[in-house]
Amino acid sequence: MEKFIIHGGARVGGVLNVHGAKNSALPILAATMLADTPAVIHNCPDLTDIDYAIKILEHLGCAVKREGSDVTIDPRDFNCCEIPEELMRCMRSSIVFLGGILAKANKATLSAPGGCKIGLRPIDLHLAALKKLGMECNDCGEVLECICPNGLHGTRINLSFPSVGATENIMLAAVTACGDTVIENAAREPEICDLADFLNSMGAKVYGAGDKRIVIEGVKALHGAEHTVIPDRIAASTYMAAAAITGGELTLKNVFPMHLTSVISAFEEMGCKLSVKTEELCIKAPERLRRLKAIHTMPYPGFPTDSQALFMAMASVADGTSMFVENIFENRYRHVEQLRRMGADIKVDGKMALVNGVPKLFGAAVDAEDLRGGAALIIVGLSAEGITEIGEIEHIDRGYEAIEKTLSILGAKIKRREFNESGAVR
Secondary structure, three states: OEEEEEEOOOOOOEEEEOOEOHHHHHHHHHHHHHEOOOEEEEOOOOOHHHHHHHHHHHHOOOEEEEEOOEEEEEOOOOOOOEOOHHHHOOOHHHHHHHHHHHHHHOEEEEEOOOOOOOOOOOOHHHHHHHHHOOOEEEEEOOEEEEEOOOOOEOOEEEOOOOOHHHHHHHHHHHOOOEOEEEEEOOOOOHHHHHHHHHHHHOOOEEEOEOEOEEEEEOOOOEOOOEEEOOEOHHHHHHHHHHHHHOOOEEEEEOOOHHHHHHHHHHHHHOOOEEEEOOOEEEEEOOOOOEOOOOEEEOOOOOEOHHHHHHHHHHHOOOEOEEEEEOOOOOOOOOHHHHHHHOOOEEEEEOOEEEEEOOOOOEOOEEEOOOHHHHHHHHHHHHHOEOEEEEEOOHHHHOOOOOHHHHHHHOOOOEEEEEEOOOOOEO
């Protein structure tokens, strides 16, 4: 097993190019199966979640070739409508392949998705929407057997919650459906816009992405296209947090500050100075971070749930008491107990957490129980006194390209080490 070993106290700073967005690349990769010619995806991040998405495409019959951050997908030999359980359970976003498979073959068989244990990610919104498009589904225990006996047809779908995954699945299923589809209360995240841009470059007709109402005119066929994935806004906020908590100064390039508005405001509230350009962002930390009055996680353009743990990590050593209210996932405070082991003063009551900042935290042996909580442990470890040992780092690898190498380049003292079952370094 692998762990991160962090010697705290070093400042994080310098210049960094932000890698492509995981949450954008995954649905875009799923969309490539809809084309009748190859597609090329640029700026595709090197993450384990992307590796599993590629394995799913290959299992479905697509030929995939990766060269650096460029991925070429040839879907012409698509020949399978089933995703095995071992691939579905590797990541939470695997359900996004359902809409594309149905659009391609009018049938699909798959199991429930896996991934981080940050709380339920019910797929009832996905299934209800796809049923309105013409899907019939038999729930055989852990397996979903889906079929579209009369094909997919356009309809009006009003989502009870602006689910990103459900919006993406509807888009993938509807672009080649017969007739027009209207999604009301659609997710507005930048990743939705990126998917729409890619689909439109393939010949789809998707209008209104980024607004609450998306209109999709079904077309008969799609062709391959080239597309560059947008920068990862959560990775950007992670490295900003690393600089902020260690008193550093960091310049991010290949970043879209417009996607980080709510996060930028929170950094400024904590006393950081920010300079924003079109695709560049600079952050300079104060002598000590200030408290946050209140962070309420909300769907975009509200404060992202994926950044909540990062800001809780910073609030742990800020001057004063900060309040967090988690409105998206019911179990997204799994990192709290780990932070407490490092000396953090955090009280949780349901959706709310109160963080009393302390002068310093101390290195400890902790575990990354989910992707963003694991990133928060790294952030704390960078500033903590002593040595921090983080286990279960496979969760972190799902969303960050060799995060230890990136942070080391920026001045952090962090290494990846392999341990045997007895805890000795291999």
